[in-house]
Amino acid sequence: MNGVASLSAAHRVAVFGGTHGNELSGIALVGLWLRDGAEIRRRGLEVRPFMANPRAVQERARYIDTDLNRAFTPENLSFQGEDLPYEVKRAQEINQIFGPMGSPDAYDVIFDLHNTTSNMGCTLILESSNDHFNLQMVHYIKHAVAPVTCSVLLNDHPRLHYSTTRSVAKHPIGLEVGPQPQGVLRSNIFESMRLILKHALDFIEHFNGGVEFLPCTVEVYRVVERVDYPRDSNGNISAMVHPDLQDCDWEPLNPGDPMFQMFDGRTVQYKGDCTVYPTFINEAAYYEKQQAFVMTKKETLNANGIKVTKS
Ligand SMILES: CC(=O)N[C@@H](CC(=O)O)C(=O)O
Ligand SMILES: [Zn+2]
Structure with missing residues (x-):
């Protein structure tokens, strides 16, 4: 052994757009690939484009x-009955098609x-x-797009974690690209998303094809807290993000740095x-x-080396 673990091939892959109906890049890309899937076809893989929340897409609304x-909570996925919220029914459908979550049949x-x-x-x-397949994939993508930065957000916090659409799969991965206003398409954001997905599918094709990925390290940003806006006694927001913090995603915030600008001018x-x-x-x-x-x-996380199990 040289620290390289054997994992089974990843034959079934889905690409979801429109989980939120006002985030237009994924909606446009999935729409494109539903009409013609040539761009996302890869040897030894089924790659399925899918519109996750078609009614929200129709309404151009988040949900x-x-x-x-x-x-995608266990309770929602097991509720019976007709009178369920639209997205709960949709979650059950998605779990049927791409899951069941946690089972060997899942995508x-x-x-x-x-x-x-x-x-x-x-x-x-x-x-x-500790999903070493995903860690190797993000490592591959980061290198493929360099010198452009592709950051990795890790959300496995016990209290702050939430039940995502992608969590139906064995290897769930979100791709978030911005800045882009809701309901707007920007060509630069669209093309960045398209390129990341291309590299991701290339990685899976290489992995299934027998390429060995050696142990490596990956820099990630781990979610530790959510911060609310300052509020007045009625619960209304009483401040905005401070101009020194606005647009400074991924930049260090040090003790004493400004976070909010109150409507009355004070700094928090x-x-x-x-x-x-x-x-x-x-x-x-x-x-x-x-x-x-x-x-x-x-x-910095350590990723095990991986290679596909010979079947
Ligand atoms: C802006 C946005 O929708 N972000 C996603 C992040 C994620 O997919 O985990 C969400 O909150 O669901
Ligand atoms: Zn979203």
Whole structure:
């Protein structure tokens, strides 16, 4: 052994767009690939483009009844009856088609395409720090796009983790590209998303084809806290993201640095005792979630070497 683990091939891959109906890059790309899938075809793989929340896409809304990307809880997936919220029914359908979640029948990989209004650039979102297949994939993608940066957000926090659409797959991976306003298509964001997905599919093709990926390290930003806006006694927002923090996703925030600018002009400073790396700063979709930004800490993860199991 040289530290290289054998994993089974990843034959079934899905690409989801429109999990949120107002994030247009993934919707446009999946629409394109539903009409002609040549671009995402790879040897030894089934790659299935899929519109996750078609009614929300129709309405150009994030969701109809409830956020689909929070809906994949065990309770929701096992509810019976007719009167369920649209996204709960849709979650059950998606779990039927691409799951069941946690079973051997589940799809190997789901890429879930999102846009953010934050200045995050290209970001891959992982839900586990010990999925070595995904760690190797993000390592490959980071190298393939360099010198352009592709950041990795790790959300496996026990309290802050949420039940995503992609979590139906064995290897769930989110792709978040911004900044792009809701309901808007920007060509640069569209092309960045398209390129990341190309590299991701290339990685899987190489892996299935027998290429060995050696042990490596991956820099990730681990979610440690969600930060709400300052609020008045009625619960209304009383401040905005400070101009020194706005658009500074992934940049260090040090103790004493400004975070918010109150409507009355005062500044709210970061009072923590260590450097953090804010992201999803001023994301439009997070006002309803009482979230001004996410605090992360930088970490280096070790990825095992991997190669495909000979069958
Ligand atoms: C802006 C946005 O929708 N972000 C995604 C992030 C993710 O896919 O984990 C969400 O909150 O569902
Ligand atoms: Zn989204």
